[in-house]
Amino acid sequence: MLYTDNIIALATPSGTGAIAVIRVSGPDAVSLVDSIFQSVKSKKLTGQKSHTIHLGHIVDDSKILDEVLVSLFKGPHSYTGENVVEISCHGSPYIQQQVIQLLLRKGCRTASAGEFTLRAFLNGKMDLSQAEAVADLIASDSEAAHDIAMQQMRGGFSNEIQKLREELLNFASLIELELDFSQEDVEFADRTQFNQLLGKISDVLKKLIDSFALGNVIKHGIPVAIVGQPNVGKSTLLNVLLNEERAIVSDIAGTTRDTVEDHISIKGINFRFIDTAGIRETQDVVEKIGIERTFGKIEQARLIIYLFEGEHFESSVLEQLQKKYPNKQILPICNKMDLLSDAQMENIKLDVPNVLFLSAKHKIGISDLESQLLSLVDSGALSGDTTIISNSRHYDALLKALEEIQKVKEGLDMDLSSDLMAIDIRQALFHLGEITGSVTTDDLLGNIFSNFCIGK
Numbered sequence: 451m452l453y454t455d456n457i458i459a460l461a462t463p464s465g466t467g468a469i470a471v472i473r474v475s476g477p478d479a480v481s482l483v484d485s486i487f488q489s490v491k492s493k494k495l496t497g498q499k500s501h502t503i504h505l506g507h508i509v510d511d512s513k514i515l516d517e518v519l520v521s522l523f524k525g526p527h528s529y530t531g532e533n534v535v536e537i538s539c540h541g542s543p544y545i546q547q548q549v550i551q552l553l554l555r556k557g558c559r560t561a562s563a564g565e566f567t568l569r570a571f572l573n574g575k576m577d578l579s580q581a582e583a584v585a586d587l588i589a590s591d592s593e594a595a596h597d598i599a600m601q602q603m604r605g606g607f608s609n610e611i612q613k614l615r616e617e618l619l620n621f622a623s624l625i626e627l628e629l630d631f632s633q634e635d636v637e638f639a640d641r642t643q644f645n646q647l648l649g650k651i652s653d654v655l656k657k658l659i660d661s662f663a664l665g666n667v668i669k670h671g672i673p674v675a676i677v678g679q680p681n682v683g684k685s686t687l688l689n690v691l692l693n694e695e696r697a698i699v700s701d702i703a704g705t706t707r708d709t710v711e712d713h714i715s716i717k718g719i720n721f722r723f724i725d726t727a728g729i730r731e732t733q734d735v736v737e738k739i740g741i742e743r744t745f746g747k748i749e750q751a752r753l754i755i756y757l758f759e760g761e762h763f764e765s766s767v768l769e770q771l772q773k774k775y776p777n778k779q780i781l782p783i784c785n786k787m788d789l790l791s792d793a794q795m796e797n798i799k800l801d802v803p804n805v806l807f808l809s810a811k812h813k814i815g816i817s818d819l820e821s822q823l824l825s826l827v828d829s830g831a832l833s834g835d836t837t838i839i840s841n842s843r844h845y846d847a848l849l850k851a852l853e854e855i856q857k858v859k860e861g862l863d864m865d866l867s868s869d870l871m872a873i874d875i876r877q878a879l880f881h882l883g884e885i886t887g888s889v890t891t892d893d894l895l896g897n898i899f900s901n902f903c904i905g906k
């Protein structure tokens with residue numbers, strides 16, 4: 451085992467709850483808890499089997515602090531790979547703190563953010579991308595984001611990367627062996643097989659790299675900007691979408707007060723609606739800073755909904771949007787169709803051929819809108835077992851690995867000498883290793899795990 455110290459943290463949220471879980475991990479976790487725990491069966495924990503639960507009392511100087519359940523996990527068969535003891539106590543902040551203070555006095559140290567999972571990684575219980583998936587899983591707030599995190603946590607693409615890396619490593623050694631015999635002009639590495647492997651690796655890498663566009667938006671919610679005059683029915687529309695799907699509305703922590711962002715889940719996909727009052731004014735006002743800010747918001751969106759009511763369609767707004775965002779999909783939507791006659795609707799269609807009519811208030815045309823939104827997402831990629839990456843660190847490493855693999859391929863085509871090829875192969879191996887954590891630096895680990903919650 452790597453560590454000699456014993457860490458402790460509250461694993462459940464701080465505050466009052468029915469039950470709170472305090473987690474201790476380290477070589478002496480069992481004896482430390484033994485020193486403050488009296489089981490009702492008067493048995494010491496040290497002699498008990500792993501994965502057993504024991505009822506008893508936490509005792510501080512013969513004073514009973516609480517009646518608790520203690521769960522025992524003996525290393526290496528635990529989450530961290532070390533001895534782990536969990537104390538489930540009554541969820542009062544007072545009790546939680548007393549138990550923690552008691553164990554700190556006995557010699558435990560407060561765990562830093564993500565330290566339990568860091569230990570699990572360093573003890574070989576999971577690789578780095580799986581550890582990162584744990585944080586994603588905790589943060590996931592839609593079915594799709596959850597699925598991606600879960601798949602990654604269960605080994606997802608890291609097994610695949612690891613396998614390819616090992617095959618590549620194999621070739622690297624053969625090529626490097628050739629260097630030792632450079633006078634004799636021998637080839638240990640079969641060039642045809644090597645070429646095939648490089649082809650296979652680039653295919654896998656390309657597929658993963660392509661999946662990031664989707665993975666990234668799913669993780670953060672697909673950003674949709676709603677542009678429209680006051681009173682066209684934006685709030686009503688958002689509410690209808692919300693009610694229909696019984697989704698959760700949440701203000702994202704950290705977003706500025708001047709834009710409202712609502713998360714709406716449609717068939718398990720999170721959409722993040724960015725309400726941007728503003729671009730309605732005439733050309734000269736458009737130059738104003740406030741409007742620029744709105745444009746800034748639109749910049750983040752994948753899709754723009756231009757919502758207007760009845761016959762108040764402004765072609766200048768639509769044209770401006772199309773000019774400014776030629777690569778974004780713009781959806782013109784006419785709300786309050788209940789107030790329009792058929793003839794009026796036909797007229798609007800002449801101006802805006804691809805308009806979608808709906809009535810937010812009367813809940814007409816909502817499912818068409820939902821289908822349009824979902825069609826943005828290549829949901830085929832979500833079903834089945836296609837791997838989707840959602841972590842920008844992995845994305846960067848995959849891009850770099852692919853670049854190196856392509857260099858190796860070119861080298862092979864050009865019959866480059868083994869020593870030059872060996873360098874590129876090592877680089878590719880390095881970047882693949884970054885994903886699974888076969889190569890890491892303290893900085894990188896610090897960066898990743900400091901974003902976890904305490905107790906995880």
Ligand SMILES: Nc1nc2c(c(=O)[nH]1)N(C=O)[C@@H](CNc1ccc(C(=O)N[C@@H](CCC(=O)O)C(=O)O)cc1)CN2
Pocket residue numbers: 471501523526527528529536
């Ligand atoms: N109370 C509690 N709930 C929890 C966790 C935890 O640590 N404690 N977890 C943590 O975040 C997750 C579960 N993850 C876990 C993963 C592995 C093991 C474990 O003991 N693994 C052993 C033995 C498995 C067996 O044979 O039964 C092993 O890997 O060797 C425990 C929890 C979610 N729920």
Ligand SMILES: Nc1nc2c(ncn2[C@@H]2O[C@H](COP(=O)(O)OP(=O)(O)OP(=O)(O)O)[C@@H](O)[C@H]2O)c(=O)[nH]1
Pocket residue numbers: 678679680681682683684685686687727785786787788789808809810811812
């Ligand atoms: N007839 C009709 N009225 C609607 C419809 N949708 C919304 N309204 C009404 O239009 C008015 C404005 O709706 P809101 O949803 O508050 O509009 P908004 O765009 O969010 O307005 P701001 O918050 O000022 O930007 C309300 O009185 C709604 O009841 C519709 O489909 N038909």
